[in-house]
Amino acid sequence: MSPTQSPSQILLDVLVVVVAAKAVAELAERSGLPAVVGEIAAGLLVGPSVLGLVDEGPVLAVLGELGIVLLLLDVGLHLDPGQLRDVGRPAAAMAVAGTVLTLGGGWVAARSAGQPADTALFLAAALTATSIGIAARVFADLRRLDSVEARTVLAAAVVDDVLGLLTLTVVTRLVVHGSVSAVSVAFTVAVAVAYLVVSGVAGVRLAAPFFRAVERLSRSPGTPLALALAFTLALAVLADKARLAPLIGAFVAGLALSRTDQREQVAQDIVPLGHLLIPVFFLRVGVDVDLAAAARPAALGLAAVLLAAAVAGKLACGLFAGGPPVDRLLLGLGMLPRGEVGLVFAGIGLQQGILDAERYGALLLAILLTAVATPVLLRLRLRRSTP
Amino acid sequence: MSPTQSPSQILLDVLVVVVAAKAVAELAERSGLPAVVGEIAAGLLVGPSVLGLVDEGPVLAVLGELGIVLLLLDVGLHLDPGQLRDVGRPAAAMAVAGTVLTLGGGWVAARSAGQPADTALFLAAALTATSIGIAARVFADLRRLDSVEARTVLAAAVVDDVLGLLTLTVVTRLVVHGSVSAVSVAFTVAVAVAYLVVSGVAGVRLAAPFFRAVERLSRSPGTPLALALAFTLALAVLADKARLAPLIGAFVAGLALSRTDQREQVAQDIVPLGHLLIPVFFLRVGVDVDLAAAARPAALGLAAVLLAAAVAGKLACGLFAGGPPVDRLLLGLGMLPRGEVGLVFAGIGLQQGILDAERYGALLLAILLTAVATPVLLRLRLRRSTP
Numbered sequence: 001m002s003p004t005q006s007p008s009q010i011l012l013d014v015l016v017v018v019v020a021a022k023a024v025a026e027l028a029e030r031s032g033l034p035a036v037v038g039e040i041a042a043g044l045l046v047g048p049s050v051l052g053l054v055d056e057g058p059v060l061a062v063l064g065e066l067g068i069v070l071l072l073l074d075v076g077l078h079l080d081p082g083q084l085r086d087v088g089r090p091a092a093a094m095a096v097a098g099t100v101l102t103l104g105g106g107w108v109a110a111r112s113a114g115q116p117a118d119t120a121l122f123l124a125a126a127l128t129a130t131s132i133g134i135a136a137r138v139f140a141d142l143r144r145l146d147s148v149e150a151r152t153v154l155a156a157a158v159v160d161d162v163l164g165l166l167t168l169t170v171v172t173r174l175v176v177h178g179s180v181s182a183v184s185v186a187f188t189v190a191v192a193v194a195y196l197v198v199s200g201v202a203g204v205r206l207a208a209p210f211f212r213a214v215e216r217l218s219r220s221p222g223t224p225l226a227l228a229l230a231f232t233l234a235l236a237v238l239a240d241k242a243r244l245a246p247l248i249g250a251f252v253a254g255l256a257l258s259r260t261d262q263r264e265q266v267a268q269d270i271v272p273l274g275h276l277l278i279p280v281f282f283l284r285v286g287v288d289v290d291l292a293a294a295a296r297p298a299a300l301g302l303a304a305v306l307l308a309a310a311v312a313g314k315l316a317c318g319l320f321a322g323g324p325p326v327d328r329l330l331l332g333l334g335m336l337p338r339g340e341v342g343l344v345f346a347g348i349g350l351q352q353g354i355l356d357a358e359r360y361g362a363l364l365l366a367i368l369l370t371a372v373a374t375p376v377l378l379r380l381r382l383r384r385s386t387p
Numbered sequence: 388m389s390p391t392q393s394p395s396q397i398l399l400d401v402l403v404v405v406v407a408a409k410a411v412a413e414l415a416e417r418s419g420l421p422a423v424v425g426e427i428a429a430g431l432l433v434g435p436s437v438l439g440l441v442d443e444g445p446v447l448a449v450l451g452e453l454g455i456v457l458l459l460l461d462v463g464l465h466l467d468p469g470q471l472r473d474v475g476r477p478a479a480a481m482a483v484a485g486t487v488l489t490l491g492g493g494w495v496a497a498r499s500a501g502q503p504a505d506t507a508l509f510l511a512a513a514l515t516a517t518s519i520g521i522a523a524r525v526f527a528d529l530r531r532l533d534s535v536e537a538r539t540v541l542a543a544a545v546v547d548d549v550l551g552l553l554t555l556t557v558v559t560r561l562v563v564h565g566s567v568s569a570v571s572v573a574f575t576v577a578v579a580v581a582y583l584v585v586s587g588v589a590g591v592r593l594a595a596p597f598f599r600a601v602e603r604l605s606r607s608p609g610t611p612l613a614l615a616l617a618f619t620l621a622l623a624v625l626a627d628k629a630r631l632a633p634l635i636g637a638f639v640a641g642l643a644l645s646r647t648d649q650r651e652q653v654a655q656d657i658v659p660l661g662h663l664l665i666p667v668f669f670l671r672v673g674v675d676v677d678l679a680a681a682a683r684p685a686a687l688g689l690a691a692v693l694l695a696a697a698v699a700g701k702l703a704c705g706l707f708a709g710g711p712p713v714d715r716l717l718l719g720l721g722m723l724p725r726g727e728v729g730l731v732f733a734g735i736g737l738q739q740g741i742l743d744a745e746r747y748g749a750l751l752l753a754i755l756l757t758a759v760a761t762p763v764l765l766r767l768r769l770r771r772s773t774p
Binding site: 007008014022026030035061062063069219221222225227230236272273 | 394395397398399401402405406408409412413415416417422445446448449450452453456604605606607608609610612613614616617620621623624627628633656657658659660662663
């Protein structure tokens with residue numbers, strides 16, 4: 001009954017997506033690559049570039065959007081706001097250093113590859129944010145999620161997501177509108193910071209009593225899950241109104257929910273939802289790739305210099321961590337993977353005409369290579385440091 | 388990145404849907420009405436008829452379509468093919484009698500209310516199928532799901548769903564194309580029966596070894612759920628190719644899965660998915676209602692005569708059950724509720740121009756009233772028969 005797709009077309013699209021995502025997850029598991037890389041490859045395969053089994057359409061749009069929100073909700077749910085605060089100072093220093101270094105280095109790299117100034121700025125900004133999801137997953141796979149290094153990296157990734165999103169918001173407007181006034185930048189930053197402070201503080205403080213009250217009043221099954229989803233979607237929509245990415249709202253919601261009595265049940269209930277929906281987001285990234293454009297020599301050259309800047313900026317940021325003596329190279333390696341924020345903004349860049357298919361492909365390739373390289377490099381470093 | 392809706396619009400639509408569905412589920416729980424009635428009412432409320440918070444769009448189309456598939460998968464999963472077979476003869480007799488009586492009675496009723504012959508046939512056909520989902524839920528709420536009557540009603544509901552879908556497929560083509568040849572009807576029925584026999588027998592026989600093999604080979608988490616969903620979606624898409632409703636394929640998939648070792652895990656994993664998605668289907672039914680058209684006297688009159696025919700046809704069919712001495716009025720009352728099949732075909736009728744807003748509203752009202760009346764009447768009957 002959709003105006004655009006028949007019911008059975010919708011079901012067929014979901015079928016292709018589920019089968020493709022599951023098949024590559026199995027392959028990724030066997031080859032030791034992060035599943036996210038496999039999912040993007042699966043999108044490339046089933047999308048218009050190769051097999052043409054699915055197109056960008058309502059199924060990918062709706063399920064993918066819910067998927068990225070669920071991923072960040074899940075990451076937030078599994079972090080303890082208190083533990084993040086303990087590593088706050090070194091993490092903040094690392095995040096700021098990493099953002100500034102990547103932004104500067106990325107800009108120089110893109111300019112050297114012949115990009116116009118504003119496109120170079122957008123490409124550099126899209127590389128600033130470390131992926132919370134991939135970093136968390138790599139440390140968990142290596143059984144190091146409870147180390148000081150892992151906690152520092154995750155806290156820094158949270159901060160640089162916010163910094164990266166602010167940078168990208170400003171840069172996008174700069175590129176689209178040609179110029180922005182200092183006042184409008186200040187206003188954007190103020191609204192975003194206000195959102196984060198209010199939703200973060202109020203969310204973490206009020207979520208627990210609110211959920212307790214609703215739980216007491218509720219009589220129908222499934223209420224904690226529905227309430228958690230509604231809370232998350234509301235914060236995501238508000239984040240969008242504050243010109244931040246919806247996924248930041250979902251992350252804040254997860255942090256707030258991690259302090260409620262319903263945390264365990266919600267974390268358990270969203271697992272099957274996540275299994276279905278999260279891969280769709282990454283698959284869709286691959287569907288959007290125009291393989292022919294991304295494989296041109298110019299695109300490959302741009303990808304190479306962007307990758308170099310992305311790696312150098314984050315490796316160096318580990319040196320700024322200060323704090324207790326830790327393995328600073330390990331910190332830098334942990335900060336390497338780019339992911340959801342970069343991909344979201346690559347999509348926005350494509351949609352708004354800031355990036356053409358060639359630049360989009362190059363940016364995606366650089367992001368993907370950081371994600372592929374991180375688990376390999378981290379494993380090597382850990383093997384050397386622990387006898 | 389959807390061509391039709393922005394990401395935050397998608398999230399906002401999902402938010403409205405989740406909150407509305409949950410709020411009415413709570414109200415329904417308190418008032419003793421079936422949740423499905425509340426969900427349709429919520430759709431009316433948030434849809435264009437009243438508040439205008441959501442429109443028919445990609446969110447409702449994609450999530451609603453997955454919701455109805457999940458509902459039938461869930462119903463099938465919880466039935467034991469063996470137990471259904473034990474009550475097969477009385478159930479089949481009841482199903483055939485109920486379908487014929489409702490079809491005839493409904494046609495006479497609609498004609499008496501001044502409907503053209505082919506519209507009357509479509510309206511009558513849309514009333515033939517007892518809702519497996521609602522019938523199962525009402526017996527479960529009354530803690531009578533293990534009684535002979537409940538099992539007979541559920542088996543009969545399965546058979547009359549198939550009969551109803553076949554009738555509606557033929558009638559829809561008759562109304563749309565003006566006439567159908569005996570050959571084309573025979574071909575339709577043959578393809579549908581072939582689908583049911585092949586998917587039923589092969590599905591039930593092959594699902595268990597197939598799932599066992601994949602489980603042994605699989606290394607990534609979430610495989611049973613993904614596999615079950617893929618299996619269900621594949622059977623749903625094939626059902627559509629055989630001109631049956633996709634939901635029949637989902638039901639067959641559920642029956643087949645109920646014989647696998649993964650049954651428990653799949654049944655558990657789809658609970659949170661169902662909590663999120665199933666209400667969307669029923670909500671969407673309400674969103675599609677044009678309240679102004681449905682409240683016209685002509686529509687209300689048509690609804691009244693359709694309701695009378697729908698109730699009379701199913702109450703009488705209990706008399707045909709034969710078999711061991713059981714409470715035949717209880718059987719008839721159990722067969723009363725109409726639901727998903729009727730609603731799906733009301734939607735098709737609206738979409739294909741067979742029904743206008745007024746007739747669609749009348750049909751919906753008749754279906755809803757059977758669903759509302761059933762739990763009340765069944766409770767009264769049970770109180771009288773068990774001291």
